[in-house]
Amino acid sequence: MSRVSILSSNQFLRALWLAVRRFNDKDGFVMSSHVAMSLMMALFPFVLFTVALAGALSQGYVTDELIELIFGAWPKDVADPIVSELRAVLAGAGSGVITLGGLLAIYFASNGVAAVRRAMTQAYHDKDIWPFWKTRLLCFALVIIGGAAILAIAAVEVVLPVYTRLVSEKTAVDVDNWLSVDRLRWTFTVAVPAGTVILAHLILPTRRHRLSQILPGVILTLALWAAGGWGFSIYIAQFATYSATYAGLAGAMAALIFLYLCSAMLILGAEYNGALIDLKNAETN
Structure with a gap:
């Protein structure tokens, strides 16, 4: 291994250790609780509105696809109670x-x-100089764009398989074989969280950072999400006793803790990028 690659590896390890220290020094777990609670309060109304709107526009055809798209990457034991409540509310919603x-x-x-x-x-050590109205308009715009993107992806999941089947029937190319519904759904289920994390690093901080600067933290966050989701699903299935402790709130508490862990991993990824940027700036000065 060359000296350059060794130095690069050492820099990444130093940045990871520095990110963990900064996460702890800046009360990262407290901020994760704030983010998780805010997301929990936002999640159900937003999903309920989006699914209800999609169902009204499509006569219910994209409802299942939309729910699978939103909760497909969640651990099954966490997502199932929320999906059940969501369907119950939708059944009697006006x-x-x-x-x-x-x-x-x-x-x-x-x-x-x-x-x-x-x-x-x-996490990026940026100074937030934006006025309240600018921040709120950005948040409103991202919510609307995100909802529209989810609706568009759900529509593609419904329309594209029909189109590929027609192409396969009219031509000699078996398009439906390699562009199946399950493969398409899996692709979107993976792409949506990855795209969300990338956009969160690119758009949300006050300063704009290059794609090369944010990719290490994005990769770290996605890797932690994958490992954390797998581990949390095992914990819920084998060890957790939320139903005995929280009774009817067991599903909500499991979702809240899951969002708490995801928030901590997202913030740690941003701290990792911030640490890398600071280390590189210190070397150049």
Whole structure:
């Protein structure tokens, strides 16, 4: 191994240790609790509004695809109680979910985005100089764009398999064989969290950072999410006794703890990028 690669490896390890220290010094776990609670308050209204709107526009055809898209990357034991409650509410929901409920959903979801933005800005050591109105408009815009993107992806999951089947029937190319519904759904299930993390690092901090600067933290966060989701699903299935402790709130508490862990991993990834940037700046000065 060359000296350059050794130095690079040492730099990444130093940055990881520095990120852990900075995460602890800046009360990262407290900030993770704030982000998790904000996301929990935002999640159900936003998903309820998005799924209800999609169901109304498509006569219910994309409801299952949309729920699978949003919760597909979650541990099954965490997602199932939330999905069950979501379906129960949708079954008896009226037009208010799409009108007044939609406005409230966008507001609460913007609070979740604002909490993530504050944590990311703090992790990158950026000074937040934006006025309140600019921050809130950004959060509203991201919520609306995110909802529209989810609806578009769900529509693609419904329309594209039909199109590929027609192409396969009319031509000699068996398109449906390699572009199956399960493969397409799995691709979107992986791509949506990855794209969300990348955009969170690119857009939410006050300063704009290059893609090369944010990729290490993005990769770290996604790796921790994958390992954490697998480990948490085993813990829920084998060891957790939330039902005995929280009774009917067991599903909500499991989701809240899962979001807490995901928030901590997201913030740690941002701290890792911030530590790398600081180390590189210190070497050049």
